[in-house]
Amino acid sequence: KSIGGYFELELNNEGEYHKKLLRLNTARNALEYLLKAQNFRKIYIPYFTCDVILEPLKKLNIPFEFYNIDCKFEPIFNFDLVKESECFLYTNYFGIKDLYIHDLKTKIDNLIIDSAQSFFSKPLENIHTIYSPRKFFGVSDGAYLATNRLLDENLQNDISFDRMNHLLLRADLNAEEGYAEFCKNDSVLINNPIRSMSQLTQKILCSIDYTGVKEIRRKNFDFLDSKLKNKNLLNLKVSEDSIPMVYPFWSHKKDLKKVLLNNRIYCATYWPNVLEWCNDNDLEKVLTMEVVYLPIDQRYCEEDMKFIIQCINNSLNDV
Ligand SMILES: Cc1ncc(COP(=O)(O)O)c(C=O)c1O
Incomplete structure:
Protein backbone atom coordinates (compact mmCIF):
# COMPACT_ATOMS: atom_id res chain seq x y z
CA LYS A 1 0.00 0.00 0.00
CA SER A 2 1.48 3.33 -1.02
CA ILE A 3 1.17 6.31 1.32
CA GLY A 4 0.98 9.93 0.18
CA GLY A 5 1.27 11.47 -3.26
CA TYR A 6 -1.59 12.34 -5.61
CA PHE A 7 -5.19 11.31 -5.01
CA GLU A 8 -7.27 8.70 -6.76
CA LEU A 9 -10.94 8.95 -7.70
CA GLU A 10 -12.77 9.41 -4.40
CA LEU A 11 -15.51 6.94 -3.69
CA ASN A 12 -17.42 5.89 -0.59
CA ASN A 13 -16.69 2.53 0.89
CA GLU A 14 -20.13 1.41 2.00
CA GLY A 15 -19.62 -2.17 0.85
CA GLU A 16 -20.99 -4.35 -1.89
CA TYR A 17 -24.53 -5.66 -2.19
CA HIS A 18 -23.44 -9.23 -3.02
CA LYS A 19 -20.68 -9.58 -0.47
CA LYS A 20 -20.20 -13.34 -0.50
CA LEU A 21 -20.33 -14.11 -4.20
CA SER A 207 -19.65 3.12 -3.18
CA ILE A 208 -23.31 2.72 -4.11
CA ASP A 209 -26.24 3.53 -1.83
CA TYR A 210 -28.07 0.29 -2.55
CA THR A 211 -30.95 1.00 -0.16
CA GLY A 212 -31.62 4.32 -1.87
CA VAL A 213 -31.38 2.78 -5.34
CA LYS A 214 -33.85 0.04 -4.43
CA GLU A 215 -36.37 2.53 -3.09
CA ILE A 216 -36.24 4.79 -6.14
CA ARG A 217 -36.45 1.98 -8.67
CA ARG A 218 -39.44 0.40 -7.00
CA LYS A 219 -41.21 3.72 -6.53
CA ASN A 220 -40.73 4.65 -10.19
CA PHE A 221 -41.86 1.21 -11.34
CA ASP A 222 -45.00 1.34 -9.18
CA PHE A 223 -45.79 4.86 -10.38
CA LEU A 224 -45.58 3.84 -14.06
CA ASP A 225 -47.60 0.72 -13.33
CA SER A 226 -50.34 2.68 -11.57
CA LYS A 227 -50.73 4.92 -14.62
CA LEU A 228 -50.10 2.45 -17.45
CA LYS A 229 -51.43 -0.87 -16.13
CA ASN A 230 -54.80 -0.47 -17.86
CA LYS A 231 -53.15 0.18 -21.20
CA ASN A 232 -50.45 -2.46 -20.88
CA LEU A 233 -51.08 -5.66 -22.86
CA LEU A 234 -48.67 -7.42 -20.50
CA ASN A 235 -50.13 -8.54 -17.21
CA LEU A 236 -47.29 -7.89 -14.76
CA LYS A 237 -47.39 -9.61 -11.38
CA VAL A 238 -44.42 -8.44 -9.37
CA SER A 239 -43.70 -9.59 -5.82
CA GLU A 240 -43.48 -6.87 -3.19
CA ASP A 241 -39.75 -7.17 -2.62
CA SER A 242 -38.67 -7.36 -6.28
CA ILE A 243 -36.59 -4.50 -7.66
CA PRO A 244 -37.16 -4.26 -11.41
CA MET A 245 -34.69 -3.12 -14.03
CA VAL A 246 -37.23 -1.43 -16.35
CA TYR A 247 -41.00 -1.23 -16.85
CA PRO A 248 -42.07 -3.40 -19.82
CA PHE A 249 -44.97 -1.76 -21.66
CA TRP A 250 -46.74 -3.41 -24.57
CA SER A 251 -49.27 -1.48 -26.63
CA HIS A 252 -50.46 -1.64 -30.22
CA LYS A 253 -48.57 1.56 -31.00
CA LYS A 254 -45.76 0.09 -33.08
CA ASP A 255 -43.57 3.19 -33.26
CA LEU A 256 -43.77 4.13 -29.58
CA LYS A 257 -40.07 3.53 -29.01
CA LYS A 258 -39.26 6.00 -31.79
CA VAL A 259 -41.66 8.59 -30.38
CA LEU A 260 -39.95 8.26 -26.99
CA LEU A 261 -36.51 8.50 -28.61
CA ASN A 262 -37.53 11.76 -30.28
CA ASN A 263 -38.22 13.02 -26.75
CA ARG A 264 -34.76 11.84 -25.63
CA ILE A 265 -36.23 8.92 -23.69
CA TYR A 266 -33.98 6.00 -24.56
CA CYS A 267 -35.33 2.45 -24.26
CA ALA A 268 -33.03 -0.49 -24.93
CA THR A 269 -34.00 -3.24 -27.37
CA TYR A 270 -34.14 -6.68 -25.73
CA TRP A 271 -32.60 -8.19 -27.85
CA PRO A 272 -31.68 -7.36 -31.49
CA ASN A 273 -30.43 -10.95 -32.07
CA VAL A 274 -33.95 -12.30 -31.28
CA LEU A 275 -35.10 -10.77 -34.58
CA GLU A 276 -32.66 -13.06 -36.39
CA TRP A 277 -33.23 -16.13 -34.23
CA CYS A 278 -37.04 -16.14 -34.39
CA ASN A 279 -39.81 -16.18 -37.00
CA ASP A 280 -42.27 -13.34 -37.53
CA ASN A 281 -45.07 -15.07 -35.63
CA ASP A 282 -42.93 -16.10 -32.63
CA LEU A 283 -43.88 -14.26 -29.47
CA GLU A 284 -40.21 -13.55 -28.74
CA LYS A 285 -39.99 -11.42 -31.87
CA VAL A 286 -43.07 -9.47 -30.80
CA LEU A 287 -41.59 -8.96 -27.32
CA THR A 288 -38.49 -7.52 -28.96
CA MET A 289 -40.24 -5.32 -31.52
CA GLU A 290 -43.41 -4.14 -29.77
CA VAL A 291 -42.69 -4.00 -26.05
CA VAL A 292 -40.91 -0.86 -24.87
CA TYR A 293 -38.76 -1.23 -21.79
CA LEU A 294 -39.15 2.05 -19.93
CA PRO A 295 -36.34 3.38 -17.70
CA ILE A 296 -37.25 3.53 -14.00
CA ASP A 297 -33.80 3.68 -12.49
CA GLN A 298 -32.19 5.64 -9.69
CA ARG A 299 -31.36 8.65 -11.90
CA TYR A 300 -35.04 9.54 -12.25
CA CYS A 301 -37.83 10.92 -10.10
CA GLU A 302 -41.62 11.12 -10.28
CA GLU A 303 -41.46 14.17 -12.56
CA ASP A 304 -39.46 12.15 -15.09
CA MET A 305 -41.99 9.31 -14.88
CA LYS A 306 -44.77 11.83 -15.50
CA PHE A 307 -42.96 13.06 -18.59
CA ILE A 308 -42.66 9.48 -19.91
CA ILE A 309 -46.39 8.92 -19.29
CA GLN A 310 -47.28 12.19 -20.99
CA CYS A 311 -45.27 11.21 -24.10
CA ILE A 312 -46.93 7.79 -24.15
CA ASN A 313 -50.43 9.19 -23.71
CA ASN A 314 -49.91 11.77 -26.45
CA SER A 315 -48.66 9.08 -28.74
CA LEU A 316 -51.49 6.63 -27.95
CA ASN A 317 -54.09 9.35 -28.50
CA ASP A 318 -52.61 9.92 -31.96
CA VAL A 319 -53.52 6.41 -33.15
C1 LIG B 1 -29.99 -11.44 -19.99
C2 LIG B 1 -28.53 -11.23 -20.15
N1 LIG B 1 -27.69 -12.14 -19.63
C3 LIG B 1 -26.36 -12.00 -19.71
C4 LIG B 1 -25.80 -10.93 -20.36
C5 LIG B 1 -24.30 -10.83 -20.40
O1 LIG B 1 -23.81 -9.93 -19.47
P1 LIG B 1 -22.29 -9.42 -19.58
O2 LIG B 1 -22.29 -8.34 -20.60
O3 LIG B 1 -21.93 -8.96 -18.22
O4 LIG B 1 -21.50 -10.60 -20.02
C6 LIG B 1 -26.62 -9.97 -20.95
C7 LIG B 1 -26.11 -8.81 -21.71
O5 LIG B 1 -25.01 -8.49 -21.94
C8 LIG B 1 -28.02 -10.12 -20.83
O6 LIG B 1 -28.85 -9.21 -21.35
Whole structure:
Protein backbone atom coordinates (compact mmCIF):
# COMPACT_ATOMS: atom_id res chain seq x y z
CA LYS A 1 0.00 0.00 0.00
CA SER A 2 1.48 3.33 -1.02
CA ILE A 3 1.17 6.31 1.32
CA GLY A 4 0.98 9.93 0.18
CA GLY A 5 1.27 11.47 -3.26
CA TYR A 6 -1.59 12.34 -5.61
CA PHE A 7 -5.19 11.31 -5.01
CA GLU A 8 -7.27 8.70 -6.76
CA LEU A 9 -10.94 8.95 -7.70
CA GLU A 10 -12.77 9.41 -4.40
CA LEU A 11 -15.51 6.94 -3.69
CA ASN A 12 -17.42 5.89 -0.59
CA ASN A 13 -16.69 2.53 0.89
CA GLU A 14 -20.13 1.41 2.00
CA GLY A 15 -19.62 -2.17 0.85
CA GLU A 16 -20.99 -4.35 -1.89
CA TYR A 17 -24.53 -5.66 -2.19
CA HIS A 18 -23.44 -9.23 -3.02
CA LYS A 19 -20.68 -9.58 -0.47
CA LYS A 20 -20.20 -13.34 -0.50
CA LEU A 21 -20.33 -14.11 -4.20
CA LEU A 22 -17.49 -14.74 -6.60
CA ARG A 23 -16.36 -11.59 -8.42
CA LEU A 24 -15.66 -11.99 -12.13
CA ASN A 25 -15.29 -9.80 -15.22
CA THR A 26 -18.56 -10.39 -17.16
CA ALA A 27 -21.76 -12.37 -16.72
CA ARG A 28 -21.06 -14.40 -19.88
CA ASN A 29 -17.73 -15.40 -18.32
CA ALA A 30 -19.51 -16.23 -15.07
CA LEU A 31 -21.59 -18.66 -17.12
CA GLU A 32 -18.40 -20.06 -18.64
CA TYR A 33 -16.93 -20.49 -15.16
CA LEU A 34 -20.03 -22.32 -14.02
CA LEU A 35 -20.21 -24.63 -17.03
CA LYS A 36 -16.54 -25.55 -16.59
CA ALA A 37 -16.75 -26.06 -12.84
CA GLN A 38 -19.94 -28.14 -13.01
CA ASN A 39 -18.99 -29.97 -16.19
CA PHE A 40 -22.47 -29.73 -17.70
CA ARG A 41 -22.80 -31.50 -21.06
CA LYS A 42 -25.70 -29.56 -22.53
CA ILE A 43 -27.62 -26.39 -21.77
CA TYR A 44 -31.17 -25.27 -22.55
CA ILE A 45 -31.39 -21.53 -23.21
CA PRO A 46 -34.26 -19.19 -24.10
CA TYR A 47 -34.63 -17.67 -27.57
CA PHE A 48 -35.44 -14.51 -25.67
CA THR A 49 -32.00 -13.56 -24.42
CA CYS A 50 -28.82 -11.77 -25.39
CA ASP A 51 -26.60 -13.47 -27.96
CA VAL A 52 -23.47 -13.04 -25.82
CA ILE A 53 -24.80 -15.99 -23.81
CA LEU A 54 -23.65 -18.14 -26.74
CA GLU A 55 -20.03 -17.01 -26.30
CA PRO A 56 -19.13 -19.48 -23.52
CA LEU A 57 -21.10 -22.29 -25.18
CA LYS A 58 -19.10 -21.91 -28.36
CA LYS A 59 -15.83 -21.51 -26.49
CA LEU A 60 -16.40 -24.71 -24.51
CA ASN A 61 -18.13 -26.48 -27.38
CA ILE A 62 -21.19 -27.23 -25.25
CA PRO A 63 -24.33 -28.27 -27.19
CA PHE A 64 -27.35 -26.05 -26.57
CA GLU A 65 -31.04 -26.11 -27.36
CA PHE A 66 -33.39 -23.13 -27.45
CA TYR A 67 -36.78 -22.98 -25.74
CA ASN A 68 -39.71 -20.59 -26.14
CA ILE A 69 -41.42 -18.49 -23.50
CA ASP A 70 -45.02 -17.27 -23.12
CA CYS A 71 -46.33 -13.75 -22.55
CA LYS A 72 -45.64 -14.06 -18.82
CA PHE A 73 -41.97 -14.55 -19.79
CA GLU A 74 -42.18 -18.17 -18.56
CA PRO A 75 -40.79 -21.25 -20.38
CA ILE A 76 -42.97 -23.44 -22.56
CA PHE A 77 -41.01 -26.54 -21.77
CA ASN A 78 -41.19 -30.06 -20.39
CA PHE A 79 -38.67 -29.93 -17.53
CA ASP A 80 -38.43 -33.74 -17.38
CA LEU A 81 -36.25 -33.50 -20.50
CA VAL A 82 -33.32 -32.03 -18.54
CA LYS A 83 -30.94 -34.92 -17.78
CA GLU A 84 -28.60 -35.09 -14.79
CA SER A 85 -25.59 -33.94 -16.83
CA GLU A 86 -27.55 -31.05 -18.39
CA CYS A 87 -28.65 -27.65 -17.17
CA PHE A 88 -31.43 -25.18 -17.80
CA LEU A 89 -30.86 -21.43 -18.01
CA TYR A 90 -33.70 -19.12 -17.07
CA THR A 91 -33.51 -15.32 -17.07
CA ASN A 92 -35.11 -13.36 -14.26
CA TYR A 93 -36.63 -11.08 -16.90
CA PHE A 94 -36.42 -7.40 -15.99
CA GLY A 95 -36.17 -8.37 -12.32
CA ILE A 96 -39.85 -9.22 -12.16
CA LYS A 97 -39.80 -13.04 -12.09
CA ASP A 98 -38.76 -13.69 -8.48
CA LEU A 99 -42.04 -15.37 -7.58
CA TYR A 100 -41.90 -17.65 -10.60
CA ILE A 101 -38.28 -18.62 -9.87
CA HIS A 102 -39.26 -19.77 -6.36
CA ASP A 103 -41.63 -22.16 -8.05
CA LEU A 104 -39.28 -23.12 -10.88
CA LYS A 105 -36.50 -24.22 -8.54
CA THR A 106 -38.70 -27.03 -7.23
CA LYS A 107 -39.16 -28.37 -10.77
CA ILE A 108 -35.58 -28.56 -12.11
CA ASP A 109 -32.37 -29.79 -10.54
CA ASN A 110 -29.68 -28.10 -12.58
CA LEU A 111 -31.15 -24.65 -12.78
CA ILE A 112 -29.01 -21.61 -13.64
CA ILE A 113 -30.59 -18.23 -13.04
CA ASP A 114 -29.41 -15.42 -15.26
CA SER A 115 -29.90 -12.43 -12.97
CA ALA A 116 -28.22 -9.95 -15.35
CA GLN A 117 -31.54 -8.09 -15.24
CA SER A 118 -32.28 -8.63 -11.56
CA PHE A 119 -29.27 -7.39 -9.66
CA PHE A 120 -31.15 -7.10 -6.37
CA SER A 121 -32.59 -10.64 -6.28
CA LYS A 122 -30.42 -12.54 -3.83
CA PRO A 123 -29.40 -16.01 -5.01
CA LEU A 124 -31.62 -18.82 -3.80
CA GLU A 125 -29.95 -21.57 -1.81
CA ASN A 126 -27.99 -23.97 -4.04
CA ILE A 127 -29.11 -22.25 -7.23
CA HIS A 128 -26.34 -21.14 -9.59
CA THR A 129 -26.91 -17.44 -10.28
CA ILE A 130 -25.07 -14.93 -12.45
CA TYR A 131 -25.20 -11.12 -12.21
CA SER A 132 -24.08 -8.28 -14.49
CA PRO A 133 -23.94 -5.05 -12.43
CA ARG A 134 -23.31 -2.79 -15.44
CA LYS A 135 -27.01 -3.17 -16.37
CA PHE A 136 -27.91 -1.35 -13.14
CA PHE A 137 -25.02 0.97 -12.30
CA GLY A 138 -22.31 3.12 -13.82
CA VAL A 139 -19.62 0.48 -14.19
CA SER A 140 -18.14 -0.79 -17.45
CA ASP A 141 -17.92 -4.49 -16.60
CA GLY A 142 -17.97 -6.92 -13.69
CA ALA A 143 -20.04 -9.91 -12.64
CA TYR A 144 -21.04 -11.85 -9.57
CA LEU A 145 -21.50 -15.60 -9.48
CA ALA A 146 -23.26 -17.70 -6.86
CA THR A 147 -21.99 -21.25 -7.04
CA ASN A 148 -20.88 -24.05 -4.76
CA ARG A 149 -17.94 -25.33 -6.83
CA LEU A 150 -14.76 -23.37 -7.52
CA LEU A 151 -12.40 -23.82 -10.46
CA ASP A 152 -8.86 -24.74 -9.59
CA GLU A 153 -7.45 -21.82 -11.58
CA ASN A 154 -5.64 -18.64 -10.66
CA LEU A 155 -7.59 -15.84 -12.33
CA GLN A 156 -5.94 -12.61 -13.41
CA ASN A 157 -7.54 -9.37 -12.31
CA ASP A 158 -9.49 -7.55 -15.02
CA ILE A 159 -8.50 -3.93 -15.75
CA SER A 160 -11.28 -1.45 -16.50
CA PHE A 161 -9.86 2.06 -16.56
CA ASP A 162 -9.55 2.21 -20.34
CA ARG A 163 -13.14 1.16 -21.08
CA MET A 164 -14.88 3.70 -18.88
CA ASN A 165 -14.84 6.83 -21.03
CA HIS A 166 -18.56 6.54 -21.86
CA LEU A 167 -19.31 6.91 -18.14
CA LEU A 168 -17.13 10.01 -17.94
CA LEU A 169 -18.51 11.50 -21.17
CA ARG A 170 -22.09 11.06 -20.01
CA ALA A 171 -21.28 12.63 -16.64
CA ASP A 172 -19.32 15.52 -18.16
CA LEU A 173 -21.32 16.17 -21.37
CA ASN A 174 -24.50 14.19 -22.09
CA ALA A 175 -25.90 10.80 -23.08
CA GLU A 176 -25.58 11.42 -26.81
CA GLU A 177 -21.88 12.40 -26.61
CA GLY A 178 -20.98 9.19 -24.80
CA TYR A 179 -23.06 6.75 -26.86
CA ALA A 180 -20.46 5.82 -29.50
CA GLU A 181 -17.93 5.10 -26.74
CA PHE A 182 -20.51 3.04 -24.87
CA CYS A 183 -20.94 0.83 -27.97
CA LYS A 184 -17.19 0.54 -28.39
CA ASN A 185 -16.62 -0.38 -24.76
CA ASP A 186 -19.46 -2.88 -24.93
CA SER A 187 -17.82 -4.65 -27.86
CA VAL A 188 -14.46 -4.74 -26.08
CA LEU A 189 -16.06 -7.21 -23.64
CA ILE A 190 -16.46 -9.83 -26.37
CA ASN A 191 -14.31 -12.96 -26.16
CA ASN A 192 -12.25 -12.18 -23.10
CA PRO A 193 -10.88 -14.85 -20.79
CA ILE A 194 -12.47 -15.36 -17.39
CA ARG A 195 -10.90 -12.83 -15.04
CA SER A 196 -11.57 -11.56 -11.53
CA MET A 197 -13.52 -8.32 -11.26
CA SER A 198 -11.30 -5.27 -11.67
CA GLN A 199 -10.38 -3.33 -8.54
CA LEU A 200 -11.90 -0.21 -10.06
CA THR A 201 -15.26 -1.84 -10.75
CA GLN A 202 -15.29 -3.33 -7.26
CA LYS A 203 -14.47 0.05 -5.71
CA ILE A 204 -17.34 1.69 -7.58
CA LEU A 205 -19.70 -1.11 -6.55
CA CYS A 206 -18.64 -0.53 -2.93
CA SER A 207 -19.65 3.12 -3.18
CA ILE A 208 -23.31 2.72 -4.11
CA ASP A 209 -26.24 3.53 -1.83
CA TYR A 210 -28.07 0.29 -2.55
CA THR A 211 -30.95 1.00 -0.16
CA GLY A 212 -31.62 4.32 -1.87
CA VAL A 213 -31.38 2.78 -5.34
CA LYS A 214 -33.85 0.04 -4.43
CA GLU A 215 -36.37 2.53 -3.09
CA ILE A 216 -36.24 4.79 -6.14
CA ARG A 217 -36.45 1.98 -8.67
CA ARG A 218 -39.44 0.40 -7.00
CA LYS A 219 -41.21 3.72 -6.53
CA ASN A 220 -40.73 4.65 -10.19
CA PHE A 221 -41.86 1.21 -11.34
CA ASP A 222 -45.00 1.34 -9.18
CA PHE A 223 -45.79 4.86 -10.38
CA LEU A 224 -45.58 3.84 -14.06
CA ASP A 225 -47.60 0.72 -13.33
CA SER A 226 -50.34 2.68 -11.57
CA LYS A 227 -50.73 4.92 -14.62
CA LEU A 228 -50.10 2.45 -17.45
CA LYS A 229 -51.43 -0.87 -16.13
CA ASN A 230 -54.80 -0.47 -17.86
CA LYS A 231 -53.15 0.18 -21.20
CA ASN A 232 -50.45 -2.46 -20.88
CA LEU A 233 -51.08 -5.66 -22.86
CA LEU A 234 -48.67 -7.42 -20.50
CA ASN A 235 -50.13 -8.54 -17.21
CA LEU A 236 -47.29 -7.89 -14.76
CA LYS A 237 -47.39 -9.61 -11.38
CA VAL A 238 -44.42 -8.44 -9.37
CA SER A 239 -43.70 -9.59 -5.82
CA GLU A 240 -43.48 -6.87 -3.19
CA ASP A 241 -39.75 -7.17 -2.62
CA SER A 242 -38.67 -7.36 -6.28
CA ILE A 243 -36.59 -4.50 -7.66
CA PRO A 244 -37.16 -4.26 -11.41
CA MET A 245 -34.69 -3.12 -14.03
CA VAL A 246 -37.23 -1.43 -16.35
CA TYR A 247 -41.00 -1.23 -16.85
CA PRO A 248 -42.07 -3.40 -19.82
CA PHE A 249 -44.97 -1.76 -21.66
CA TRP A 250 -46.74 -3.41 -24.57
CA SER A 251 -49.27 -1.48 -26.63
CA HIS A 252 -50.46 -1.64 -30.22
CA LYS A 253 -48.57 1.56 -31.00
CA LYS A 254 -45.76 0.09 -33.08
CA ASP A 255 -43.57 3.19 -33.26
CA LEU A 256 -43.77 4.13 -29.58
CA LYS A 257 -40.07 3.53 -29.01
CA LYS A 258 -39.26 6.00 -31.79
CA VAL A 259 -41.66 8.59 -30.38
CA LEU A 260 -39.95 8.26 -26.99
CA LEU A 261 -36.51 8.50 -28.61
CA ASN A 262 -37.53 11.76 -30.28
CA ASN A 263 -38.22 13.02 -26.75
CA ARG A 264 -34.76 11.84 -25.63
CA ILE A 265 -36.23 8.92 -23.69
CA TYR A 266 -33.98 6.00 -24.56
CA CYS A 267 -35.33 2.45 -24.26
CA ALA A 268 -33.03 -0.49 -24.93
CA THR A 269 -34.00 -3.24 -27.37
CA TYR A 270 -34.14 -6.68 -25.73
CA TRP A 271 -32.60 -8.19 -27.85
CA PRO A 272 -31.68 -7.36 -31.49
CA ASN A 273 -30.43 -10.95 -32.07
CA VAL A 274 -33.95 -12.30 -31.28
CA LEU A 275 -35.10 -10.77 -34.58
CA GLU A 276 -32.66 -13.06 -36.39
CA TRP A 277 -33.23 -16.13 -34.23
CA CYS A 278 -37.04 -16.14 -34.39
CA ASN A 279 -39.81 -16.18 -37.00
CA ASP A 280 -42.27 -13.34 -37.53
CA ASN A 281 -45.07 -15.07 -35.63
CA ASP A 282 -42.93 -16.10 -32.63
CA LEU A 283 -43.88 -14.26 -29.47
CA GLU A 284 -40.21 -13.55 -28.74
CA LYS A 285 -39.99 -11.42 -31.87
CA VAL A 286 -43.07 -9.47 -30.80
CA LEU A 287 -41.59 -8.96 -27.32
CA THR A 288 -38.49 -7.52 -28.96
CA MET A 289 -40.24 -5.32 -31.52
CA GLU A 290 -43.41 -4.14 -29.77
CA VAL A 291 -42.69 -4.00 -26.05
CA VAL A 292 -40.91 -0.86 -24.87
CA TYR A 293 -38.76 -1.23 -21.79
CA LEU A 294 -39.15 2.05 -19.93
CA PRO A 295 -36.34 3.38 -17.70
CA ILE A 296 -37.25 3.53 -14.00
CA ASP A 297 -33.80 3.68 -12.49
CA GLN A 298 -32.19 5.64 -9.69
CA ARG A 299 -31.36 8.65 -11.90
CA TYR A 300 -35.04 9.54 -12.25
CA CYS A 301 -37.83 10.92 -10.10
CA GLU A 302 -41.62 11.12 -10.28
CA GLU A 303 -41.46 14.17 -12.56
CA ASP A 304 -39.46 12.15 -15.09
CA MET A 305 -41.99 9.31 -14.88
CA LYS A 306 -44.77 11.83 -15.50
CA PHE A 307 -42.96 13.06 -18.59
CA ILE A 308 -42.66 9.48 -19.91
CA ILE A 309 -46.39 8.92 -19.29
CA GLN A 310 -47.28 12.19 -20.99
CA CYS A 311 -45.27 11.21 -24.10
CA ILE A 312 -46.93 7.79 -24.15
CA ASN A 313 -50.43 9.19 -23.71
CA ASN A 314 -49.91 11.77 -26.45
CA SER A 315 -48.66 9.08 -28.74
CA LEU A 316 -51.49 6.63 -27.95
CA ASN A 317 -54.09 9.35 -28.50
CA ASP A 318 -52.61 9.92 -31.96
CA VAL A 319 -53.52 6.41 -33.15
C1 LIG B 1 -29.99 -11.44 -19.99
C2 LIG B 1 -28.53 -11.23 -20.15
N1 LIG B 1 -27.69 -12.14 -19.63
C3 LIG B 1 -26.36 -12.00 -19.71
C4 LIG B 1 -25.80 -10.93 -20.36
C5 LIG B 1 -24.30 -10.83 -20.40
O1 LIG B 1 -23.81 -9.93 -19.47
P1 LIG B 1 -22.29 -9.42 -19.58
O2 LIG B 1 -22.29 -8.34 -20.60
O3 LIG B 1 -21.93 -8.96 -18.22
O4 LIG B 1 -21.50 -10.60 -20.02
C6 LIG B 1 -26.62 -9.97 -20.95
C7 LIG B 1 -26.11 -8.81 -21.71
O5 LIG B 1 -25.01 -8.49 -21.94
C8 LIG B 1 -28.02 -10.12 -20.83
O6 LIG B 1 -28.85 -9.21 -21.35
